[in-house]
Amino acid sequence: MDSTATDRFDAGRFEASRSRLGSLAYRLLGSATDAEDAVQDAFLHWQAADRQRIRVPEAWLTKVVTNLCLDRLRSAQARRERSVGAWLPEPLLEGDPMLGPADTFEQRESVSLAVLTLMERLSPLERAVYLLREAFTYSHAEIAEILDITESASQQHLHRARRRFAAARRGRDGEVDPASARRIVEEFLAAASSGRTERLVALLTDDATAISDGGGLIGKLLRYDTPRRVAAAARAGLRPTPAKRRLAGGTPVIHHSLVNGAPAILFVLGEQVVGTVAFDITDGKIAAMCGIAAPDRLARLTEAWRQHGPGTPP
Incomplete structure (x- = not known):
């Protein structure tokens, strides 16, 4: 095989792994844009490597991408961005290849946006071990090789990560039927738009929370930590006003969708998604809401929405 054919063959081997590498990088970084950059950097490493000496390309590429992501998480810029309290994951529309694999719970x-946000409580190594083990089913021996740590250290990192998640998501395990989830969201929207506060509160768990990026305009996240505060915020956010119409350039249409696997609503103006709210539902009630409206976090979702089509508004 001549050098040109070899390069094409090797490029094909990388492309065969691109989707999996992208989904790993997205889970580690919480940003599709940063994940794409990490995968492209990995491709440059792949091109520069002595590929004849790489026995298992998939394992080699996984190690490169994981460590590139860890370098980004440990960078001074990332620490500044994530420490100011204005960071939320980049939401992705159902069907986006970066969301795969999705065969297991x-x-x-x-x-999910809830778990990607909780990842911020983990150290970079805890995050990597948790994802490699739970989402990609690598053994501790394989994780130790990827991260240059011992198997014992891998097990300890996983134990700490699981403990943190268990404490943060106590009582919120399991999946909800999509039809039931949509019905709950529809009831919530109806109650919010009509101003029925008591009905809104009844649809929330006793420890319901909500978080919003405030459209990226205020430099910090807005947090609501009681059912009544969540209900009040939902009423204020969903109530149409002339000021909101002027700011948005019109009245957005609300569409039901799935964002990061969770029931969600999209606020769409023309062909532009100007906001999304994802719902975490447990035992027939809303346990958490995550609102994202910063334009730079919605670019990929908007592009996917344009390709997918508008669907049917409620």
């Missing part, structure tokens, strides 16, 4: 949960 652990894989689907690992890409």
